[in-house]
Amino acid sequence: MREFIDGATAVARGALDSGCDFFAGYPISPATPLLLHMIRELPKTGGVAIQAEDEIAAICMCIGAAMTGGRALTATSGPGISLYSENIGLAIMGEVPLVIVDVQRLGPATGGATTPGQGDVQFVRWSTSGGYPIIALAPSSVAECYSFTRRAFDLAERFRCPVFLLTDKEMFLSMSTVEVAAYESPPVRARAAAAATPEDAFIPHGLAPMDALPFTPIGGSHIVRFTGSSHDEYGFLTKNPVAIGRLNEHLRCKIEDHADEIDFARSDLQEDASTLFISYGITARAMAEAVLQARTAGRAVSSLTVQSLWPVPEAGLIGALCGLTCAEGVERVVVAELNHGDFRREVERVIYRWAAETRRRPLQIVGIHRVDGELITPSQFLEALLA
Amino acid sequence: MTLPNSFFTTYRNERSYPFCPGCGHGLILNQLNRALIELGLDPKRVVIVSDIGCQGLGDQYFITNAFHGLHGRSIAYATGIKLTDPDLKVIVLIGDGGTGIGGAHLLNAARRNVGLTVLVFNNFNFGMTGGEHSVTTPLGGITATTRDGNLERPLDLCATVAANGAGFAWRGTAFDRDLAAVIADAMRRECFAMLDIWELCTAYYVPNNEFSRKMLEEMRVALEMRAGTVHREARSEYAHAVRAAGAEHSGQPALAPKPIAPHFASTLAREFRFVIAGSAGGKVRSLARTLGEAALLSGLWAAQQDDYPVTVQTGHSISELIFSPREILFTGVIRPDALVLLSEEGLRMSGRYLAALTGESWLFTTPAFAALETPARKVILDFDAAGVGDSKKQLALLLAGAALRQLGLFPLEALEEAIRRGQRGPIAEANLEALRQSVLIADLPANPRS
Numbered sequence: 001m002r003e004f005i006d007g008a009t010a011v012a013r014g015a016l017d018s019g020c021d022f023f024a025g026y027p028i029s030p031a032t033p034l035l036l037h038m039i040r041e042l043p044k045t046g047g048v049a050i051q052a053e054d055e056i057a058a059i060c061m062c063i064g065a066a067m068t069g070g071r072a073l074t075a076t077s078g079p080g081i082s083l084y085s086e087n088i089g090l091a092i093m094g095e096v097p098l099v100i101v102d103v104q105r106l107g108p109a110t111g112g113a114t115t116p117g118q119g120d121v122q123f124v125r126w127s128t129s130g131g132y133p134i135i136a137l138a139p140s141s142v143a144e145c146y147s148f149t150r151r152a153f154d155l156a157e158r159f160r161c162p163v164f165l166l167t168d169k170e171m172f173l174s175m176s177t178v179e180v181a182a183y184e185s186p187p188v189r190a191r192a193a194a195a196a197t198p199e200d201a202f203i204p205h206g207l208a209p210m211d212a213l214p215f216t217p218i219g220g221s222h223i224v225r226f227t228g229s230s231h232d233e234y235g236f237l238t239k240n241p242v243a244i245g246r247l248n249e250h251l252r253c254k255i256e257d258h259a260d261e262i263d264f265a266r267s268d269l270q271e272d273a274s275t276l277f278i279s280y281g282i283t284a285r286a287m288a289e290a291v292l293q294a295r296t297a298g299r300a301v302s303s304l305t306v307q308s309l310w311p312v313p314e315a316g317l318i319g320a321l322c323g324l325t326c327a328e329g330v331e332r333v334v335v336a337e338l339n340h341g342d343f344r345r346e347v348e349r350v351i352y353r354w355a356a357e358t359r360r361r362p363l364q365i366v367g368i369h370r371v372d373g374e375l376i377t378p379s380q381f382l383e384a385l386l387a
Numbered sequence: 388m389t390l391p392n393s394f395f396t397t398y399r400n401e402r403s404y405p406f407c408p409g410c411g412h413g414l415i416l417n418q419l420n421r422a423l424i425e426l427g428l429d430p431k432r433v434v435i436v437s438d439i440g441c442q443g444l445g446d447q448y449f450i451t452n453a454f455h456g457l458h459g460r461s462i463a464y465a466t467g468i469k470l471t472d473p474d475l476k477v478i479v480l481i482g483d484g485g486t487g488i489g490g491a492h493l494l495n496a497a498r499r500n501v502g503l504t505v506l507v508f509n510n511f512n513f514g515m516t517g518g519e520h521s522v523t524t525p526l527g528g529i530t531a532t533t534r535d536g537n538l539e540r541p542l543d544l545c546a547t548v549a550a551n552g553a554g555f556a557w558r559g560t561a562f563d564r565d566l567a568a569v570i571a572d573a574m575r576r577e578c579f580a581m582l583d584i585w586e587l588c589t590a591y592y593v594p595n596n597e598f599s600r601k602m603l604e605e606m607r608v609a610l611e612m613r614a615g616t617v618h619r620e621a622r623s624e625y626a627h628a629v630r631a632a633g634a635e636h637s638g639q640p641a642l643a644p645k646p647i648a649p650h651f652a653s654t655l656a657r658e659f660r661f662v663i664a665g666s667a668g669g670k671v672r673s674l675a676r677t678l679g680e681a682a683l684l685s686g687l688w689a690a691q692q693d694d695y696p697v698t699v700q701t702g703h704s705i706s707e708l709i710f711s712p713r714e715i716l717f718t719g720v721i722r723p724d725a726l727v728l729l730s731e732e733g734l735r736m737s738g739r740y741l742a743a744l745t746g747e748s749w750l751f752t753t754p755a756f757a758a759l760e761t762p763a764r765k766v767i768l769d770f771d772a773a774g775v776g777d778s779k780k781q782l783a784l785l786l787a788g789a790a791l792r793q794l795g796l797f798p799l800e801a802l803e804e805a806i807r808r809g810q811r812g813p814i815a816e817a818n819l820e821a822l823r824q825s826v827l828i829a830d831l832p833a834n835p836r837s
Contacts, residue, residue, distance in 0.1 A: 002688070044641040048630070113697045175692075218472070237444070288716040
């Protein structure tokens, strides 16, 4: 049995199946369909969806809702991420479980409202002052729009941080055929409830290992103090450098120290391949088609579909470089994306460090970049393979 | 703590205020404490949402829940909190600065009548950052950024929220003896209740303007802004109203999958790229979706990618369809196998498709574009001459139906079923009739050129 469905519907269904019960958003092409889905669907499940007065209010409402026990979702596009950015920092600082769908369109500024782009990769990673890490997943099929939404909600609960689902106009709005059996349903954990301790012993902002971080909603069984200012474990403002340093290191380490449990990528390796294609999202579909055509024509090629952009799947990338045999490995890496090289920077960083550490000659890394509003085509990959 | 509510003799914790000598903030917070004592609420069911500025420190001196976010956004966080737990008592502390940068949230919360008690700590300037002017600085007021006197008319907060549907608006000072009673009264009401509380900033506004407690009243009279209860209005509280409206839909199935069981057969052996180029309002995208579903009904895979300008009812509308016996990876169309051309606007945006057509390709269009130079096999269909009713409105379906019959991608019965499946009543009937007519005309002599 198959379904004819777009990414927006798959994301909405993934959110509903994850127990999402709060949505606030502001209309913006091409993210609006998710607002419409949630406005229509959430009342059916007892949740609340609201069209806010602007993007800033939308993310504020989500943060307030999340800290009151809601499982919150919002959706926007690049211009909206600009308006979200200060509150993305607040969600990081306040350890708010929150899923943000960024349906990328061509920038900068208003750019192309109905035109696909992948130019927000570095933007979402560095949107907050201080540069604290976030998590970002990039589905490259409609089925993944569903399963990655579930993953995003689970990661948001586990790490209590904003988790981005980074997609684009074509993945979100184009209709695709999906085998219903191909929808994966990764588990979405319940919010970790704080134990019923005496009030004096309750620590709302403990720096314990992530799986044990307790949560009490505002209005729940404990008094909760939430703040965007540097604070101690009880949520009181502090100027104590020890307490501030410990909190800020925690915000970084809780993700970086667990990166290998979060990151993922799908490799499709071929023996004797000297070229490795790397891509993600909608562009990974052209890559898959190019790989199929190349191999049909007798050309060996490997590919890596990056599924978590943040954290960067470093082990998966190095593994793909080594190839199947790890004897010769690939000589050339082609990174394709609808921007000026957002993710290529990360590939270069990982490969150059790996080459330095293992005393190898750095590989050739080239980019296929497109910012004219058109998709990168399979032919562009094949031309790069023959170049 | 399991003490009954009446045992709360204070909602203050043991911390002492950090405010400057003579600052009004402590006075207001003391009155808030008295109001909370009077109401005897469970502190776990109360949340104080504070803004940025000196009042933003205020939430730390209470035993209730506290939420301290970003500048100007307190009302928006509070709205999210109230929507999630409508029976919580939500108090917002905000300065005059916050009402400026967060003006949109103030207006919209009033308009919605969200059940918040908003205490505006209005001391006519930014106390925390060095005494800059705010939206409420009086005309002529000296501040760090209005050194020759303020030229901007001060915002009348009460009149603003009153004009926009707030349930309650009140103006007074931090020195008012009835302030605690007013706060308690506001909290008892389930409505957007804003208290514009005027006070002294002894660090900046007082010394810069030789300002005093007595001058608060004189200034208010001079500005012709009313004191006491400025507005009262009975409206339903927003968070409860949203919940009540949503409850009508409760229990309905949400977004269940709609799998399509194939029960027609297609002999298509390779990917076939089918582009429909027309104008907005020409039913291009809805037809493409129906064609995609028809392909699935025939056991094929389908993909549909649309291109259109930001305008809704004008301009071009193009749908790229791919039909395939296997999974479709790349969803773009570089070279159409068939182009269905409907209109001038479609033609304008079809340059790259036309340029890619070969002698193997097909072009289906109307006599208006008969002169187009193309190596493709051209099928010109004149529905007007054939006397097909409503041929303009149904052109997309007429041409696509004829093309399907010519190309044999999948059975027309599958398209008929997709129409019945996706559309209701008269619309489905009109479309089915158009499809029958398109098939009829496809039997008329056309002039395919190969």
